[in-house]
Amino acid sequence: MHDIVQDYYGRQLRHSADLKTSACCDTSQIPTWLKPLLARIHPEVLSRYYGCGLVCPPLLEGRRVLDLGCGSGRDVYALAQLVGTTGEVVGVDMTEAQLDVAQKHRAFHSDAFGYANVRFLRGYIERLDELDLEPGSFDVIVSNCVVNLSPDKDAVLRGVRRLLKHGGEFYFSDVYADRRVPDAVRNDPELYGECLGGALYWNDFLRLAHRLGFMDPRLVTDRPLAITDPELASRTGNLRFFSATYRLFKLDALETTCEDYGQAVIYRGSVPGHSGRFVLDKHHDIEAGRVFPVCGNTWRMLRETRFAAHFEFIGDFSRHYGLFAGCGGGLPFDATGSTEGTSACC
Numbered sequence: 001m002h003d004i005v006q007d008y009y010g011r012q013l014r015h016s017a018d019l020k021t022s023a024c025c026d027t028s029q030i031p032t033w034l035k036p037l038l039a040r041i042h043p044e045v046l047s048r049y050y051g052c053g054l055v056c057p058p059l060l061e062g063r064r065v066l067d068l069g070c071g072s073g074r075d076v077y078a079l080a081q082l083v084g085t086t087g088e089v090v091g092v093d094m095t096e097a098q099l100d101v102a103q104k105h106r107a108f109h110s111d112a113f114g115y116a117n118v119r120f121l122r123g124y125i126e127r128l129d130e131l132d133l134e135p136g137s138f139d140v141i142v143s144n145c146v147v148n149l150s151p152d153k154d155a156v157l158r159g160v161r162r163l164l165k166h167g168g169e170f171y172f173s174d175v176y177a178d179r180r181v182p183d184a185v186r187n188d189p190e191l192y193g194e195c196l197g198g199a200l201y202w203n204d205f206l207r208l209a210h211r212l213g214f215m216d217p218r219l220v221t222d223r224p225l226a227i228t229d230p231e232l233a234s235r236t237g238n239l240r241f242f243s244a245t246y247r248l249f250k251l252d253a254l255e256t257t258c259e260d261y262g263q264a265v266i267y268r269g270s271v272p273g274h275s276g277r278f279v280l281d282k283h284h285d286i287e288a289g290r291v292f293p294v295c296g297n298t299w300r301m302l303r304e305t306r307f308a309a310h311f312e313f314i315g316d317f318s319r320h321y322g323l324f325a326g327c328g329g330g331l332p333f334d335a336t337g338s339t340e341g342t343s344a345c346c
């Protein structure tokens with residue numbers, strides 16, 4: 001599969017528009033705050049963007065970020081501006097042609113930003129331990145439409161966990177299916193290259209995350225994908241695909257379900273660019289100044305991470321009240337939304 005993917009992204013595709021699904025979002029969906037950052041990125045880097053979501057979580061200044069499958073580097077150069085002079089962004093990709101574009105424009109970007117804080121490494125995301133990266137050294141690991149392309153997703157998540165600091169997070173956009181992808185679709189090189197064949201059934205992804213120690217994956221955004229090429233669509237039959245952004249925190253004490261300890265948080269409104277509300281995930285849109293009841297896992301995701309200073313915390317773990325109301329169950333994605341990309345994305 002590595003050879004098929006390298007051929008697809010290194011030789012067959014020349015530009016974002018060559019993709020045959022709506023996985024790569026339309027530029028009208030770019031959030032306003034991201035536009036000035038993208039405006040400083042070299043046009044050749046932008047033209048070879050093949051991502052399916054937005055992988056820029058808040059509060060990155062001064063942080064170390066790793067981008068798995070960075071391609072031509074669009075997200076690396078956007079994140080470089082968010083981590084600033086005291087942070088660092090490292091991009092890893094296996095495809096030489098994509099990395100060449102990323103490397104070629106390093107000086108252009110350091111001139112534009114006024115500092116140099118990015119590195120690119122050639123390597124496989126299943127073998128991150130072979131790269132010169134210190135375990136427990138990254139605050140945030142991102143990835144944009146890449147994990148589905150990996151033939152060994154266990155190894156990817158294991159490597160991610162090893163490289164994250166305690167309280168760090170894997171914040172990544174990817175493609176998921178509403179059921180297990182049959183072999184005929186999985187073994188079709190074009191469907192695989194288009195990020196469909198290797199997509200995980202969403203519930204298998206949740207099981208995989210649990211198995212690798214990420215106990216409570218949080219869905220941030222999702223949208224249904226349209227397969228715009230009719231011939232390709234006919235080969236996928238009744239399968240439905242979704243682009244989704246999840247965040248997985250490296251926190252040892254997380255539980256498999258949301259348990260209620262009677263806790264609450266109050267958001268101080270102090271995260272730059274998010275004074276009115278803080279969105280942890282699709283189900284936690286926390287208004288500033290308001291007492292917001294949370295389960296034990298959400299408490300830890302805010303208390304033991306880079307977000308802690310921005311919250312007041314009420315309660316502790318001394319008393320358990322059962323399962324937190326409204327926790328879990330069923331297809332997590334909005335299946336009825338427009339397939340043209342309705343959520344905030346790339």
Ligand SMILES: C[S@@+](CC[C@H](N)C(=O)[O-])C[C@H]1O[C@@H](n2cnc3c(N)ncnc32)[C@H](O)[C@@H]1O
Pocket residue numbers: 002005006009048049050051052068069070071072073074075092093094095098123124125126143144145146149150151195
């Ligand atoms: C769909 S493109 C996304 C590229 C980039 N994230 C972006 O948003 O433009 C997938 C990228 O992942 C890389 N890739 C896929 N599988 C990989 C693997 N196992 N190890 C390293 N890179 C991989 C490909 O070379 C390609 O550049």
